[in-house]
Amino acid sequence: MLRLSFSLPRGLALPFVFCLLLVDTGDTRAQRITDDLVLVRPPGFGEVRPGHVGSKPISESPFSTSEAETMVLDKAHQREHGWTAASEEDVSEFEMFFDTSNELYSRGRSDLSLLLNGLRVVPASFDGTLLSRARLHTAMQIGGFVDGAWTGLVRVMTVPSLGRVVLEEYDYVAAGSHIMIAEEIVDFQINGKPATFDVWRAPSRKSFTELVWFTENKHFRLLVNGTVQPASQRYRNLIELAWALR
Amino acid sequence: MKQTIQCLVATILVFSSVEANAILAWVSRANCGITLPLPHPSTGSYVNFNESFTWDRPFFIKRTLQTFSHHNLGGYANHAGTNWAPEFHTVNTGVERTWRSWAGDLFDSPTLDWWVHGNHWRRTRRFWGYLGWTFARDCNLGQW
Numbered sequence A: 001m002l003r004l005s006f007s008l009p010r011g012l013a014l015p016f017v018f019c020l021l022l023v024d025t026g027d028t029r030a031q032r033i034t035d036d037l038v039l040v041r042p043p044g045f046g047e048v049r050p051g052h053v054g055s056k057p058i059s060e061s062p063f064s065t066s067e068a069e070t071m072v073l074d075k076a077h078q079r080e081h082g083w084t085a086a087s088e089e090d091v092s093e094f095e096m097f098f099d100t101s102n103e104l105y106s107r108g109r110s111d112l113s114l115l116l117n118g119l120r121v122v123p124a125s126f127d128g129t130l131l132s133r134a135r136l137h138t139a140m141q142i143g144g145f146v147d148g149a150w151t152g153l154v155r156v157m158t159v160p161s162l163g164r165v166v167l168e169e170y171d172y173v174a175a176g177s178h179i180m181i182a183e184e185i186v187d188f189q190i191n192g193k194p195a196t197f198d199v200w201r202a203p204s205r206k207s208f209t210e211l212v213w214f215t216e217n218k219h220f221r222l223l224v225n226g227t228v229q230p231a232s233q234r235y236r237n238l239i240e241l242a243w244a245l246r
Numbered sequence B: 001m002k003q004t005i006q007c008l009v010a011t012i013l014v015f016s017s018v019e020a021n022a023i024l025a026w027v028s029r030a031n032c033g034i035t036l037p038l039p040h041p042s043t044g045s046y047v048n049f050n051e052s053f054t055w056d057r058p059f060f061i062k063r064t065l066q067t068f069s070h071h072n073l074g075g076y077a078n079h080a081g082t083n084w085a086p087e088f089h090t091v092n093t094g095v096e097r098t099w100r101s102w103a104g105d106l107f108d109s110p111t112l113d114w115w116v117h118g119n120h121w122r123r124t125r126r127f128w129g130y131l132g133w134t135f136a137r138d139c140n141l142g143q144w
Helices: A002-007 A010-025 A065-081 A088-096 A233-244
Strands: A053-056 A133-145 A148-161 A163-171 A178-182 A187-189 A193-199 A206-212 A217-227 B023-039 B044-054 B063-073 B091-093 B095-098 B100-105 B114-123 B126-138
Touching: A010 B114, A053 A193, A065 A193, A065 B023, A088 A193, A088 A206, A133 A163, A187 A233, A206 A233, A217 A233, B023 B114, B044 B063, B044 B114, B063 B100, B091 B100, B095 B100
Parallel strands: A053 A178, A133 B023, B023 B126
Antiparallel strands: A133 A148, A148 A163, A163 A217, A178 B126, A187 A193, A193 A206, A206 A217, B023 B044, B044 B100, B063 B091, B063 B095, B063 B114, B114 B126
């Protein structure tokens, strides 16, 4: 390869050698992504369109009748009362993100630049958003390990006016994901794709708020400490943030 | 003789978690050779494993997952079967409630060049779908 680089014009040498390196791996992305790749589906999961997000009636989901009924009742309660019942254990999971003794801190980094080389997802910029003044506690690569890098990122932050915040983002196109949501629990559309808004509240009234939405290539999950009431200023801030992040 | 360990776990469809904090990772690894401190009675002390898994690494909380791991020689495993070598096989966890859905073989032949790709699936209380596929021809032990 070195000999070839000398025989090429200076400007072409590096790209040419780089192409040769790719070929040498015998392992290019184009070669890998094929509709013909073996894909075995669990019962009820339907056809897969990699890099797709959509919604279907819950009757076409893999959920059992009782699961579906629970899901619809929970969503009805959310819409009527502004929260959904959850266990203390469920809600305390939010606090695990801020527990510095877990792996998010031993394996994660508080300097995002240290993670970039291992990421396939391009982290959303916070410029011009509520998160621009966030203090990052830790960030960690998550998602699928594809082409030597990760398709997801989670950031754990404290944000003025929002408090404790967790933002997950997955590049579902890079991962080849196919995500389906039950139509009955879709609350609204963001970027022309289904979005959900939920407040999970334990009997002790401890709670957190969850907003899930999608862009053309990303799956976002934003978790905020406490209860955000629909129609409140905090709620409007979160929706505005969702529209702004890419 | 190749011994295949398959996790065929009964379907567990209990949804007790809001799964709001499910940050997951999914990965495949191939041709991972390790020497055991104590030899296995039938296979000796060397283990060569191929695997795909889906897991909640930071919190180790149970999720509803299913993982398939396809192990093939000489190319990608495809539906047409044109790349299937005689050694082609798939390991399937079944739907399971676990923090680590593991589909793998511990004793695939260490003298062969395995191509491993995984299919990773997940359900939450709200979503269902295909997390994606992974692929490996090496072990990536440094990742874990």
